[in-house]
Structures are given as structure tokens and as C-alpha cells.
Amino acid sequence: xxxxxxxxxxxxxxxxxxxxxxxxxxxxxxxxxxxxxNLDQALSLSIIDQATTDIAxxxxxxxxxxxxxxxxxxxxxxxxxxxxxNSKTIITDAGSTKSDVLxxxxxxxxxxxxxxxxxxxxxxxxxTGANAAITDLYQGKHVVLTPTAENSVEDIEKVRxxxxxxxxxxxxxxxxxxxxxxxxxxxxxxxxxxxLVDDLASRDNAAELFQFAASGFRDFTRIAGSSPEMWRDxxxxxxYFLIKEINNFQNKLNVIxxxxxxxxxxxxEALFKxxxxxxxxxxxxxxxx
Amino acid sequence: xxxxxxxxxxxxxxxxxxxxxxxxxxxxxxxxxxxxxNLDQALSLSIIDQATTDIAxxxxxxxxxxxxxxxxxxxxxxxxxxxxxNSKTIITDAGSTKSDVLxxxxxxxxxxxxxxxxxxxxxxxxxTGANAAITDLYQGKHVVLTPTAENSVEDIEKVRxxxxxxxxxxxxxxxxxxxxxxxxxxxxxxxxxxxLVDDLASRDNAAELFQFAASGFRDFTRIAGSSPEMWRDxxxxxxYFLIKEINNFQNKLNVIxxxxxxxxxxxxEALFKxxxxxxxxxxxxxxxx
Numbered sequence: 145x146x147x148x149x150x151x152x153x154x155x156x157x158x159x160x161x162x163x164x165x166x167x168x169x170x171x172x173x174x175x176x177x178x179x180x181x182n183l184d185q186a187l188s189l190s191i192i193d194q195a196t197t198d199i200a201x202x203x204x205x206x207x208x209x210x211x212x213x214x215x216x217x218x219x220x221x222x223x224x225x226x227x228x229x230n231s232k233t234i235i236t237d238a239g240s241t242k243s244d245v246l247x248x249x250x251x252x253x254x255x256x257x258x259x260x261x262x263x264x265x266x267x268x269x270x271x272t273g274a275n276a277a278i279t280d281l282y283q284g285k286h287v288v289l290t291p292t293a294e295n296s297v298e299d300i301e302k303v304r305x306x307x308x309x310x311x312x313x314x315x316x317x318x319x320x321x322x323x324x325x326x327x328x329x330x331x332x333x334x335x336x337x338x339x340l341v342d343d344l345a346s347r348d349n350a351a352e353l354f355q356f357a358a359s360g361f362r363d364f365t366r367i368a369g370s371s372p373e374m375w376r377d378x379x380x381x382x383x384y385f386l387i388k389e390i391n392n393f394q395n396k397l398n399v400i401x402x403x404x405x406x407x408x409x410x411x412x413e414a415l416f417k418x419x420x421x422x423x424x425x426x427x428x429x430x431x432x433x
Numbered sequence: 434x435x436x437x438x439x440x441x442x443x444x445x446x447x448x449x450x451x452x453x454x455x456x457x458x459x460x461x462x463x464x465x466x467x468x469x470x471n472l473d474q475a476l477s478l479s480i481i482d483q484a485t486t487d488i489a490x491x492x493x494x495x496x497x498x499x500x501x502x503x504x505x506x507x508x509x510x511x512x513x514x515x516x517x518x519n520s521k522t523i524i525t526d527a528g529s530t531k532s533d534v535l536x537x538x539x540x541x542x543x544x545x546x547x548x549x550x551x552x553x554x555x556x557x558x559x560x561t562g563a564n565a566a567i568t569d570l571y572q573g574k575h576v577v578l579t580p581t582a583e584n585s586v587e588d589i590e591k592v593r594x595x596x597x598x599x600x601x602x603x604x605x606x607x608x609x610x611x612x613x614x615x616x617x618x619x620x621x622x623x624x625x626x627x628x629l630v631d632d633l634a635s636r637d638n639a640a641e642l643f644q645f646a647a648s649g650f651r652d653f654t655r656i657a658g659s660s661p662e663m664w665r666d667x668x669x670x671x672x673y674f675l676i677k678e679i680n681n682f683q684n685k686l687n688v689i690x691x692x693x694x695x696x697x698x699x700x701x702e703a704l705f706k707x708x709x710x711x712x713x714x715x716x717x718x719x720x721x722x
Contacts, residue, residue: 329650338705341712343682363655372702390689413661
């Protein structure tokens with residue numbers, strides 16, 4: 145990759161550019177965005193080499209385009225790219241859901257959707273904007289690619305190399321498998337946290353309830369402080385798998401209610417033990433890395 | 434209070450003794466426990482002034498007894514105390530649920546249950562044992578007392594003073610109100626975290642799921658790493674209010690499923706915004722203290 149065009153030079157896109165800069169034969173990184181102040185800052189921080197709002201010049205001679213803007217903009221950005229997209233340029237993205245993004249690419253790009261390879265770096269931070277970008281954001285992190293049968297092996301390899309150059313561990317799977325996995329380990333927990341806090345906040349004794357909320361509540365609900373707009377988009381984009389997860393979780397709660405009703409102390413302790421062991425094993429395995 | 438008997442000289446009981454030691458006219462603290470090594474350690478750390486396994490001598494001349502052992506032992510401890518309990522000694526506890534403890538006190542102590550005043554310090558740590566005890570564990574923390582109409586005003590005042598001397602902010606409410614509040618802000622979140630982790634861990638693709646779990650999952654599930662035995666007891670003790678909370682939460686999830694099914698983007702964002710604002714306002718108000 146000699147010329148990389150990044151739509152959205154924030155934490156995600158900016159950190160890709162910074163990581164690539166550390167490498168020999170780093171590509172020329174061209175930033176495109178709607179926020180001129182953010183682009184100017186990315187230039188002054190030497191995150192990107194060029195900034196432009198002119199899509200035609202940005203796309204000219206580009207080997208790869210990385211969509212790192214909010215996912216709600218994917219369709220609009222692809223519409224703008226399409227008239228200037230030659231047959232060689234690879235497009236990839238960094239969105240948290242993949243089935244919907246691939247469907248959008250198909251709708252907008254038609255036959256050229258074969259040049260689009262979905263991606264999802266599992267890395268982030270509370271911070272946003274070019275100012276938050278860091279060189280090692282992807283170091284040791286997972287990046288999931290969701291290629292289709294239409295993508296060429298060479299194109300997939302190039303996108304894989306981009307992320308490997310950023311220090312990431314790249315894994316390929318289907319978009320459906322990706323969305324199913326993230327519905328359970330990320331989107332459902334976020335939804336549960338938002339649901340609990342909204343429910344408590346809507347009660348007559350909300351102030352009293354929050355007064356007695358302590359450190360367990362603090363950690364459990366931290367993700368309920370996440371961006372409402374971003375999580376609206378992720379939740380709606382992945383609603384098929386998320387509704388399945390919600391139904392499954394409600395069934396689990398039914399099982400627990402039965403355990404409580406039957407005073408099945410042993411079953412309850414067994415459930416808590418399995419959960420506690422699994423949680424602590426997971427945390428220990430993460431800590432070793 | 435001149436003589437305070439502490440059953441269970443661990444984090445909770447030991448920290449009370451340490452806090453009182455900082456004060457003028459500190460009471461003589463007598464530790465009672467089943468674990469002799471822990472009692473010896475508490476003595477050698479000068480947390481308590483005396484240690485004994487002889488309940489009669491411990492209770493002799495005691496102004497107050499603090500039950501700080503695991504709540505499952507409450508009934509057995511009260512049975513041992515009863516033969517040696519004069520009409521002046523106040524008993525209080527530090528358990529996470531209150532209706533069940535008051536019922537146990539009534540059952541075991543009969544008419545002398547009027548000398549029992551339920552308490553719940555909202556403070557803790559992952560650590561346990563006398564070694565974990567610290568002087569300022571209760572500094573600025575809430576302690577809930579759940580007196581009944583049978584308790585004397587003087588006795589309630591003495592228990593209040595004990596906790597104020599530890600630096601705590603003491604609040605009185607009914608046992609039912611206490612248990613209802615903690616069902617929603619503490620016991621339900623713990624149950625949801627245990628339920629989610631156990632459910633994921635039981636799936637065929639558990640290893641793959643945990644591989645992609647990230648920082649949001651880490652914080653959301655931290656409390657699923659809590660003690661299974663302790664949470665079995667709390668959950669069973671408070672199951673009346675907890676089942677109400679589970680039913681309520683399942684209804685909330687039904688509302689969210691309907692929002693998703695109807696593609697009500699606006700309603701979903703509004704819910705997430707309310708939650709996000711409430712969570713961040715709460716965190717900011719805590720940070721100011």
C-alpha cells in the first residue's frame with residue numbers, strides 16, 4: 145500500500161496512520177473528513193501527510209481506503225466514493241457491526257462491492273478525535289476481517305497486512321459469526337447496562353437508589369456512560385442477533401427465578417461458582433498477555 | 434461503649450476496631466471467631482485487645498456485640514450468645530440484607546430481639562481477613578441502620594455513635610426499604626453479571642466468545658468474580674425483592690425488544706441518552722465527594 149485514504153481521522157483512523165508511520169515503506173496517508181479543525185489538528189500532529197475534502201483527488205491513485213468515520217455515515221461516504229473508485233482500490237472499514245456494512249456496500253457499490261472488505265479492530269478508548277490517536281492502540285489487539293467469497297485473496301491479504309503492520313492479530317470469520325459473537329460479549333452487556341440505569345433513573349426514589357449505589361454498580365454501569373448515538377447505531381445495526389441474545393438472557397433469568405423460588409441453594413451456588421471461575425480464568429488469561 | 438465484642442475480625446469487623454482505636458475513650462475490643470489463626474493475627478496486629486473462643490467471658494460486661502461474620506452464621510452465633518446475653522447488651526450486625534437478619538434475631542432471641550439493631554455498612558474491598566482491615570474503611574461511607582419499633586431510642590443512638598466514630602454517615606430506614614434498594618442497585622447487577630458469564634461459559638463456542646470480550650465486558654462482569662458462597666446467601670436472603678427486580682428488568686427488556694422490532698431509532702437513542710446522563714451525573718457527584 146503506497147497511498148492510504150482515511151475517512152475520519154479520529155482515534156481509530158489516526159492510530160492506524162500513526163502505527164504505519166513507524167514502519168519502513170509507510171504509505172502516504174491522506175485524511176478526509178467533515179470536521180476541518182480535526183483534519184488541521186491531525187496534520188499539525190503529523191498523523192496524516194495530507195488532508196483534503198476533495199474526494200476525487202483523494203481517491204486518485206489510492207491503493208486503499210479505510211472508513212473510520214461513525215458507521216451511520218458509511219452509506220453516504222460510499223456514495224461519494226463510488227464515482228471516483230477505480231477497479232484496483234480496496235475499501236475496508238472499522239465498524240463494530242459487519243452484516244449491515246456489507247449489505248450497505250453491496251447496495252451502494254453493486255459489482256464493485258467485491259473491492260470492499262469488512263473489518264473490526266477490537267480496540268478503543270473513551271477518548272475521541274485525532275488528538276486521542278496513539279501509535280500502539282492496536283498492539284496485541286484483535287482485528288476481525290469478514291471477507292466474502294467475492295473478495296480476491298490478494299485484496300484480503302493486503303488488508304490483513306495493513307493491520308499486522310499496526311501490531312494487531314488478524315482473524316477472519318463470516319460477518320454473521322462476527323455479529324453473533326459481538327452481540328453476546330459486547331452489545332448485550334451494553335444494552336443491559338443502559339437498561340438498568342435508565343430503569344433506576346426513571347423511578348420515584350431514583351435519588352435514594354443512586355445514593356446507595358457503590359463500586360460494583362460503578363463498574364457494571366460504566367458502559368452505560370458510552371455515546372448514545374454510537375450505541376443506537378450499533379444496537380439497531382445488530383438487532384437481529386441482539387434480539388436473539390435478549391430472548392436467551394430472559395430465559396436464563398427465568399431459570400434463576402425458578403432456582404430462587406425453589407430455594408435451590410446448591411444450584412444457585414453452582415451457577416455463581418461456574419460464573420466466578422469463568423470470569424476469573426478469563427481475567428487471568430488476559431493479564432498474562 | 435466500653436466493651437465491644439466483635440464476632441468475625443475480618444475486613445469489616447477489624448476495620449471497625451481499628452477506626453475506634455483512633456478515638457479518645459476507645460472501647461476494649463474483644464474478638465471472637467472460629468479461625469484461631471485469624472484471631473492471633475488480629476491480636477498481633479493490635480487490631481483487637483483480646484481474643485477468645487469463650488462466649489460467656491466475651492459477653493460478660495459487654496456493652497455491644499457486633500456480628501461481622503458471614504451472614505449464614507448469624508443464626509448459629511445468636512444461639513451461642515443467647516444463654517449469656519444480659520438485658521443491657523446491644524447486638525448489631527453488618528450483613529448485606531436486613532429483613533432476614535431481623536427475622537432470625539426474632540426467632541432466636543425472642544423478646545430479647547429488642548436489643549438487636551440491624552446495620553449495613555456500605556463499604557468493602559475484594560480482600561478479606563484481619564490482614565485486610567484498615568483504619569479508614571468507613572470514612573465518608575454510608576451505614577444503614579434498620580431499627581424497629583421495639584428498639585429503644587438509646588440503643589439506636591449508641592449504634593449510630595459507633596459508626597459515626599468510624600467516620601461513617603448513618604442513615605435509618607426500614608429493613609424492607611433497605612432490602613428493596615439494595616436489590617435494585619447491588620443484588621440485581623450482581624445477578625445479571627453472574628447470569629451473563631455463566632451463560633456464555635456454557636456455550637459450545639465459549640472460548641471464541643471470551644477471546645473477543647474486551648474492556649467493556651471486563652468492567653461489566655467484574656462483580657461476577659465475587660464470592661459464590663457470599664452471593665448465594667445474599668441472593669437467597671433477599672429473593673423476595675430480587676424476584677420483583679428480575680420481573681421488572683425482564684419487562685424493561687421487552688420494551689427494548691419492541692423498540693428494536695419497530696426500528697424506533699429515536700426512542701432507543703432517548704433511552705440511551707437518559708441512561709448515559711444519569712450514569713455520568715452519578716459518577717460526577719460521587720467524584721466530588
